[in-house]
Amino acid sequence: MTTNKISRFALMVVLAMILSYLETLIPLPFFVPGMKLGLANIITMIALYKMGVPDAATISLTRIVLSTALFGNFIGLAYSIAGGVLSLALMVCLKRIGRFSLTGVGIAGGVGHNLAQIGVAIVLLRTDGLIYYLPVLLITGTVTGYLTGTFGGLILKKLDKIPFV
């Protein structure tokens, strides 16, 4: 690892952690278990396009573990990791297909995160009835993913103009 690469990693992880924290300060009009704005996913998407899949996965996982240790509780870790893994997997798929912009990739991320949340909840809480949350989580994941994806696209466009990475 070069110093340059370490610095880049640290910068991305810290930015994602700040966004994770900021998100907890934003009051939501209603709450559905598993629902999340997903601001930190903007960083994962930028890493995915700028640094590649392994780096994006490392940054995402590091952010999840550190954010959980600092701002969350460890019961939430399984949920967050599952959300991070499925969301990244779907985002990589959509990126590979190549027919979507970052907006579509963001939607895949948002929906993937929410699906994983409900899946883990059904397994860990052993309550099948939680599947009732699926429609709402599908809708919120699509909407938040659209917003974060489009925002990520705007940031990438700016980043392309500076020799950042």
Added chain:
Amino acid sequence: MKNPVDDGRRDARNIVRKNDLVLFGGLLLVGIVLFAAVNFAKTGGAQVDVHYDGAVVASYPLDTDREVDLTYNGHNLLKIEKGRATVIDADCPELLCTKQRAISKEGESIVCLPHKLVITVSGGKPNDVDGVLQ
């Protein structure tokens, strides 16, 4: 500096493409249809069941107003009023259970992840034993 992982579709990044809108609309439509189907099928429930760690540990009829302190892995204060159940207080850090909608229809639930607690509405007749089935 040319990035090796750049896929060369720079202009595609920031522009919302037709495919993105199709994906957005499609998923939203599926979500709305599922939501409507689930909610249309719902009927008023008769009781709330408290699930802890996968098993029903208590049931309370919805037609009797009451407040119950549920103590499993922590405290959650369950309030039943006018046929609707809500969690009004808890000792978990984020209090997300108190921000969830009041439940009254069959299948609806309130989840408290830190306490592994799920409160669901079921349609069965309220138990003759008016209260806790521990």
